[in-house]
Amino acid sequence: MAPSNTSIKLVRNIPSGTPTLDDFKIETIETPTKDSLKPDQVLVRTLYLSCDPYFRGRLTGTRDSYVASFAPGKPIEGLGVGIVEASTSSKFSEGDLVTGGSFLWETRHVLSESEITKVPSNTGISPANYLGVLGMPSFTAYVGLVSLCSPKAGETILVSAASGAVGQMVVQLAKARGLRVIGAAGSDDKVDFVKSLGADVVFNYKTCGSLQETVKKAAPQGIDIYFDNVGGELLDVALSSMKFNGRIAACGMISQYNATPETAYRIKNLVNIVPKKVSIFGFIVTDYYSKPDYKNFIDEVSASLQQGKVQYKLDEVTGLENAPQALLDLFEGKNFGKRVVKVTDTNQRL
Numbered sequence: 431m432a433p434s435n436t437s438i439k440l441v442r443n444i445p446s447g448t449p450t451l452d453d454f455k456i457e458t459i460e461t462p463t464k465d466s467l468k469p470d471q472v473l474v475r476t477l478y479l480s481c482d483p484y485f486r487g488r489l490t491g492t493r494d495s496y497v498a499s500f501a502p503g504k505p506i507e508g509l510g511v512g513i514v515e516a517s518t519s520s521k522f523s524e525g526d527l528v529t530g531g532s533f534l535w536e537t538r539h540v541l542s543e544s545e546i547t548k549v550p551s552n553t554g555i556s557p558a559n560y561l562g563v564l565g566m567p568s569f570t571a572y573v574g575l576v577s578l579c580s581p582k583a584g585e586t587i588l589v590s591a592a593s594g595a596v597g598q599m600v601v602q603l604a605k606a607r608g609l610r611v612i613g614a615a616g617s618d619d620k621v622d623f624v625k626s627l628g629a630d631v632v633f634n635y636k637t638c639g640s641l642q643e644t645v646k647k648a649a650p651q652g653i654d655i656y657f658d659n660v661g662g663e664l665l666d667v668a669l670s671s672m673k674f675n676g677r678i679a680a681c682g683m684i685s686q687y688n689a690t691p692e693t694a695y696r697i698k699n700l701v702n703i704v705p706k707k708v709s710i711f712g713f714i715v716t717d718y719y720s721k722p723d724y725k726n727f728i729d730e731v732s733a734s735l736q737q738g739k740v741q742y743k744l745d746e747v748t749g750l751e752n753a754p755q756a757l758l759d760l761f762e763g764k765n766f767g768k769r770v771v772k773v774t775d776t777n778q779r780l
C-alpha cells in the first residue's frame with residue numbers, strides 16, 4: 431500500500447486583512463511513485479518546511495510582486511529540506527539531503543533537479559538549520575546589515591522583531607562588528623533571549639509605553655542603522671531618531687501585512703530623510719545568492735557556528751496538518767525563533 435500523502439492547499443486568495451484556517455484545506459492525495467518520475471526529477475520526502483512572513487504577499491493573488499502568488503486549489507509551496515527517495519537525475523541519488531524554495535506543502539512530492547541543491551547530511555546538526563542559521567533568514571540578516579548598511583564599530587543599531595528568524599542573526603552579526611545593539615521584541619521571554627545574544631538594550635515594544643521615549647532613552651545620540659522588520663509605528667519613531675548619514679535596511683514590514691486600506695499605519699516622519707541624508711535600502715534576499723555576498727555569509731556563519739560563537743533559536747511545530755496555524759502564528763508573534771514545520775522524521779523510511 432502506498433504511504434499516505436498529505437497536501438495543504440489554498441482555498442482562496444486573501445487580498446487584505448487577516449487570513450484564517452478556513453483559507454487552507456488539508457487533503458489526502460495519491461503518493462507519487464518512482465515510476466511517475468520524468469527525466470531529471472527526484473521524489474523527495476519532506477523533513478522540514480519553512481514558515482515565512484513573505485507568504486502573506488503570496489496569499490494575496492496579486493501579480494504585482496517579485497514572487498508568484500499562491501493559486502486557489504494548488505498546494506502552498508516554499509522553502510524546505512527533504513530526503514531524496516528516488517531519482518532519475520544524474521546529480522542526485524537516493525538518500526541525498528536536499529533543500530530548495532519550491533517545496534510543496536506535501537509529505538512527498540516530485541521536484542526537478544534545477545529546483546534543489548544538495549546539503550551536507552550526517553553533520554550532527556538538524557536539517558532544519560538549512561532553513562534558519564545557514565538558510566534564507568540568516569542570509570537576509572547578512573545582506574541587510576553587512577552588504578547594504580556598511581556597519582562600523584561604535585555605531586548604534588536598532589533591530590525590530592529582534593528574536594525572530596532574521597532579527598536574532600542581525601543582533602549577532604552587529605555585535606560581532608562592534609556595534610551597540612538595541613533590540614525590540616514582543617514579549618519578556620523574547621527580550622531575555624535577545625539580551626542573551628549580547629544586545630546592549632532590549633525593550634518589549636508592547637509594554638514599554640511611549641516608543642519615542644523608549645528609543646530616545648536607549649539611544650540618546652540617535653541611531654546610525656535601523657534594521658526594519660516590522661514597519662508601522664516603530665519605523666516612524668526610527669525615522670525621527672536617525673543620525674546624519676543613517677541607513678535603514680527595509681527588510682520587511684510585518685505589522686502591515688494584514689492591514690486593510692483603513693487600518694494601514696500612515697508614516698509621518700519621512701521628512702527627516704533629506705536633511706539627515708538617510709539612505710533606505712529596500713531589498714529582496716534572492717537577488718544576492720549569485721553574488722560574492724553569499725559565499726562570504728556562509729564562510730562567516732559556518733565558522734562562527736563551529737566555534738560556538740553564534741546561537742540560533744528554532745521554533746519547531748510538528749505535523750504538516752499544523753502548518754497553516756504555524757504560518758498564521760507569525761502575524762501574531764506566537765513564534766519564538768525561526769518557525770519551521772517538522773513533516774517527517776529524518777530516519778523514517780517508506
Ligand SMILES: NC(=O)c1ccc[n+]([C@@H]2O[C@H](COP(=O)([O-])OP(=O)(O)OC[C@H]3O[C@@H](n4cnc5c(N)ncnc54)[C@H](OP(=O)(O)O)[C@@H]3O)[C@@H](O)[C@H]2O)c1
Nearest residue numbers: 483591594595596615616659682683684685714715761763
Ligand atoms: N527582504 C527580504 O528578502 C526578507 C527575507 C526574509 C524576511 N523578510 C522580512 O523580515 C521580517 C522578519 O521575518 P522573520 O522571518 O524573521 O520573521 P520572525 O521575526 O521570525 O517572525 C515574525 C515576528 O514579527 C513580529 N510581529 C508580528 N506581527 C507584528 C506586528 N503587528 N507588529 C510588530 N511586530 C510584529 C513578531 O515578533 P514580536 O513578538 O517580537 O513582535 C513575530 O514573531 C518580516 O517582515 C519578513 O517579511 C524579508
